[in-house]
Amino acid sequence: MIRNYYKTALRSLLKHKAFTLINISGLAIGISAAMIIYLVVQYDFSFDKFHQDGDRIYRIVSNFNSKDLLGYNSGVPAPLGESVRAQVTGLEQAAPFFIFDHDAHISVPSSASNPLLLKKQNQIILADDAYFKLIRYQWLAGSQKNALAKPYQLVLTAARAQLLFPGINSANIIGKQVIYNDSLKVTVSGIVADLDQNTDFTFQDFISLSSADHNPGIQADYANKNWNNTSDVNQLFIKISKGSSLASVQKQVNAIYQSHSENRAGFKSQMFALQPLSDLHFDANYGNFNQRIANRKVLYSLLGVAAFLLLLGCINFINLTTAQSALRAKEIGVRKTIGGTRKQLISQFLTETFLLTTVATLLSAVMVYYLLKLFSGFIPTGITYSMLFTPGTGLFIILLLAGITSLSGLYPALVMSAYQPVQIIKNQRTVSGKGNTQYLRQGLTVVQFVIAQVFVMATLLVSNQIYYLLHKDLGFDKDAKLYLRTPYSQVNTNHQNVLLNKLKAIPQISLVSLGTDPPSSRGTMSTHMTYKDGKKETESIVYLKFGDENYFKLYGLQLLAGRSPEKRDTLKRIVINETFCKELGFRNPANAVGKMLGSNDTGKPVEIIGVVKDFHQLSLHAPIMPLALGYGDSPYRNMVVHIGLGKQMQGSSNWHEAIMEIEKVWKQVYSQEDFEYTFLDESVASYYTSEQNTGKLLNWATGLSVFISCLGLLGLAIHTTTQRTKEIGIRKVMGATIAQIVSMLSLDFVKLIILAFIIAAPIAWYALNQWLQNFAYHTSISFWLFAGTVVSTVLIALLSMSTQTLKAAMANPVKSLRSE
Template identity: 35%
Template sequence: MNPKQHADPGPAGPRPVGPPRWAAWLLSRWSHPDAREELQGDMLEMYAWWLQSLGKRAADRKYALTALRLMRPLARPKRATDYSETYSFSPAMIHNYFKIAFRNLLKSKTFSAINVFGLALGMACSLMIMLWIRDERAVDAFHTNKDQLYRIYMREYFSGKVQAVIWTPGPLAEELKKSVPEIEMTTPFSWTNQHTFSVGSKIHKQAANWASSDFFKMFSYKLLQGTAEGALRDRGNIAISRKMAGAFFGTPEAAIGKAIRFDNRKEMTVSAVFEDIGANSTLQFDCLMTWDAYVDDNGWAKDWGSTDPLTFFKLRKDADPAKVQAKMLHLLDKTNRDGGKPYKTQLAMQPFQEYYLNGNIKGDKMDGGRIEYVQLFTFVAVFILLIACINFMNLATARSARRAKEVGVRKVVGAMRSMLAGQFMGEALLIAGLSAVLAVLLVALLLPAFNSLTSKQMALPWSQPSFWGVIVGLLVATGLLAGSYPALFLSSLNPVRILKGALKFDSSSVWVRQGLVVFQFGLSVILIVGMIIIYRQVGFVQSKNLGFDRENLVYFPIEGELFNKFNLLKEQLTQIPGVKQVSHMTATPASNGNGTEGITWPGSDPNDQVRFTPVGIGYDFTKTMNLKMAGGRDFSKEFPTDSSGVLVNETAVKVMGLKEPVGREINWGRSKVRIVGVLKDFHFQSLHNAIRPLIAYLGAREPQGSVVIRIQAGKTPETLDAIERICRKLNPAVPFTYAFTDQEYARQYQSEQIVGKLAGYFAFLAIFISCLGLFGLATFTAEQRTREIGVRKVLGASVAGIVGLLSKDFLKLVLMAIVLASPVAWYIMKQWLQGFAYQIDIEWWMFALAGVVAVLIAVFTISFQSVKAAMMNPVRSLRSE
């Protein structure tokens, strides 16, 4: 007897042996629908085996129990048995997935190249921005005690207003250490200036600063020779950099204990040599001298009423910054710094690690600065990567019709949706992997140019595991993001409809693709508008009439013997044929940020406090600068009383409310001065700042001052050579250095220039990658409407008509993107322009220009595919259906 059959005595003959009908019905009715056919087949095979080996009763029992376990919700979704799971994720199957993926890449070389290159561009752009952001955030992060380091700034309250200033009184550092127990160490830090140092016949200019003996104990600058405790212990000590030690002594070891002459007037002893300060430090200097030596040369630094240096301090590890802030808030009250005047000054503190990125003053606090650019380009990196991923999605969707039959056949033969989705995600990760390799190569090639553009010294950190972690994270994130929508979309296709040739897409999938295009072009429009406005603003500040002629205006510092020989210097300089005018000033023509509050006038409010900008000038200063007089006269040697006279600008006259200012006496501290002339307003700071009240006095020359020379156009090289010869003759111990006012002025907007260039490059990349996505969507639409195009051509439609038909829907999306993006772009750029006291107006044509650029590029992209589809032979179009 056949073991699979038993004799049936009934008249119908023998009945085939099978599992219990009720158990089979449960399995067919309540098992997971995606795995139902596979489960039924597997269970029949298992039943046959049980029947042969265990007998009918045991086989029925096992079949029934297994069927009950496979009923939902007892069964695990999309998994039938361990056998199925092993099969789905076996190495052979994964190998097969990759083989199919490579075949698809090679089969559609153009689409594959666009996909890989588009993602690579987005990833490379994001990677370079991340390197730049990493470099920006690394500034000052090397200090061991960075979480305990702070700097002081002051809030000044007057006239119902409050403003923050970063300069502090010289005695403040020592007072903080005495008055606030939580503060371990403090140091004042002077502003950096170029000074002359010499050893024998070797003479060089170096960036010099002064600080207290706590400096090297607070900050982690590496000492090559000497100790942190002894580097700045004595008045005659100087700590120098490796570069400076090499220039004067050959090696750091040879420099220790040697003498070096400072400004040809004082011998200093090298007590320490530190490693050259890198670009990752906010504080930049070539040498440091003791603060006591600075006070010896600048007696005002002992005065609480004078402000100049920065002040840094280090907290104890267990200190509460909020309590320290409360303790130091009114510390200046006991110093009588305000002298009973109707205004007050309070101290505030800022973490030192925020110094570089948050260096701007906004009202009464330190807020903003380079951190705004870091945040901006973080968003740009994310947006460009999103645009690249959207481009991949659109291209993958455009090719869905070609993959649809593959999906349908595989589903019919038993492939589950999870397997299909996994395959398409694997293909996306493969493309992302190829793109990541290409992106790293692009970054390696473009990084030198990027460094030149951003004035950085970045390098790819090949040896750091964190770098490769970022690469892998970027690869996986991009692959999952870019592949998610195509994987879910393709794996959800209905096999019956696909094999019947009725591949249609519902409105939701259409809206998704159109929304992605709008999003892409919206971001591109924002970047284009930003580029236009930044370029216009930078051009505006560089070309704006400053109130003086900055062309052919040269200046160099008054130092060494020039201080005492200035009259002889001026006489000899004026005899040079190419020199038109010579004068001097206590600041520089490109920047003057000094301030004084001790000025009152008849009728001034004693409760009002106005900060004037003082500047000492020489005869012929207004002629040298080409300044205009609004009233009165310039200083003249014909009027000996001008030694007690002053010039003020128009802003000062408005502040003082004087209708007839010329000849009026005003009080400057305890002295009376007389206004002899009014200067038309001119900019003596960058256009980030509004013009402040200016008061100019006659005759002051200081070692920090400048000789200002107007040279004749077209004779610059020979005139500079003649000036250098005279300076070397009169001042042989000091190297001659000079600067052009227009170049120094332009340097103040270096950050804005860099941002403008980067915005331009990023806008180009964004629009380029967006057009790749638009190309994909146009291809997808053309494929979907192949039969319609054939029918229209048979009925007489022209190529132009078909192109217009295919293009109008895309142009609507681009126009929608322009409308939605314009208000966002206006808001972002309006906030950016707030950083300038003088700014351009945001005009309608800027948005129109950005829109026209986007539309023209979109039309070109769409037309390429539309014309190709419109010119296809209609017979081939109809046959393809």
């Protein structure tokens, strides 16, 4: 019996090739989208799920509150770790660790003429055995108990060990030496296996934490006792005891910090929170060690996109199948007349649906291979095509196949199997055009276009917001600017000055400056500052940037009062921005010049010498924060060379020649360092990679949803024109023109699209308004977005069904009336 069902189903599908192709196309689009989105969502939600008692592991993070402005930092003051370990109750483990240089050099002593040297390495931390009690690794050599117990000890992952000591087994690597940044010489004391599951803990080198107390080269960075300095290199993870109160632990941590205030500013505005391990991969406020951050809202939205595309495919299938029912009426009547039961007919139609869905699924599996390549810029790099054939994904596909078969095939099967054979044989054209089925088909079409129009409006707004983000005036000149970072490992101000002088001699360069980060950058430094006006004390969290006398000129920063910093100012005098000026209570910027501020960084008062017009220090997701700019006379090791190229240069060849000259100069000063540069406008654009990826995804989702919806509309047009053949013939005999017939047929469909728009508009407005709240600065939802949506969808719909309506309008009325 089942074999006969499949034979009959295959014959039916091959007989109606056009309907079969349309149905397979619609379902394949939805299924392939669902497969890819499942891989993305499953991948991101699998991060760090394997840790023992992971629900009790937390990271202590810093929150700053300056008036109505909020700041976040994933780090803590360096001395907090030991204090928490010694004083806080309710903890099972406390694991402080320090993230080493992001561009460290690693070398291995060797007698060979070309010893191994790795440049710009990261994933290096200073830790102790508590880290390995929190994050469990498999030990291949050495002992967890004493591998990091002494200064200058090193634990490596197996992958890093093989990179440094190729071909040597783990046991024989123990005792060998490794040198970091030419000054930190350590001895390998342990080898651990790489974590083989998805994790954000991708560190490969673990230097003993006590090394920071004994090595002058890193002591200032990683062993300082300054409670005022909060940096994301100082990480602190804890594991709370079973039954312990999170609120109690957090209160104790903040009490420790407050006890070290010594009446200094900043301690009131900085508070610590406990971030669950499960949030590490998703919280952009704190980050995950400079790695890719996933967004829960985006993942849930992706699930919604997949569900909508599948729903569109199923609705499309229902519409086309019920439209086709008139063509199959005689078959149904004959089968019932010779004894076929309704149960058998339902089984037959569900078998056809299952067979068609299976073909669509197989086609989708092939499409996924190419779609993963097409969306490689959007899809995480850890996702591969082979993941489609894992047991979990296989189960998902089976459930998907069963769900689509039931959702798509059950209603048409119930409707068509209920036809009465006498009525069918007497007049098969009318069997599917009466009753509630017609309204249901129209309702499904409305649902399709509600989804499609929401996608269209979302695409238009997201595109508009991306344009706004990339073209908004940020308060500084970002065009024709590039910057280089001097090597962190080479702390030599003479080298920096030599580089600057050589760059100034290059004709294509208009201006050069030395400082910290550009006006807008991902990296931030902050401190606490206070101002006393005699009546009250104002405490502020202030972002810091440093640059020499050319910094203001190069970036076109506009002074509202006072002057820009000069070399003689060092760190004693600063320029503040408008936001900081207003926070201090000065409406007139000139009134702030000459006032003194208390600084936690220097411990000495600093003078305000100028006020600069506000510019955006971060992306437009964040508000403009209070800012202080000082003279950048190499107060920090990692300095940035800012280069302004002459805007009069035209053509890519001139730019290329200028960059080649810059590279020559770089190699003359830093011969052992790789030459890397960044264009500022590209750096700013990279803030919005997520939005640009969302825009690309919406473009595809919109195109597919409109395409599937138009296929459904075509099915309804086929059904309607089939049912109204006699009416059309009579109208033509009575003198109706082709244009009048087309208008009559099209008007009913246009009404459905307009009804869909009335439903879609408020849904889209609410959803898009919520999305815009993610930006401190954003475009508005304007009238043209809605008008453009309804006009475009109506035009596309009319074009999609024009062939069918014209065919019906141009048909010979004599033939249609004779057949009736």
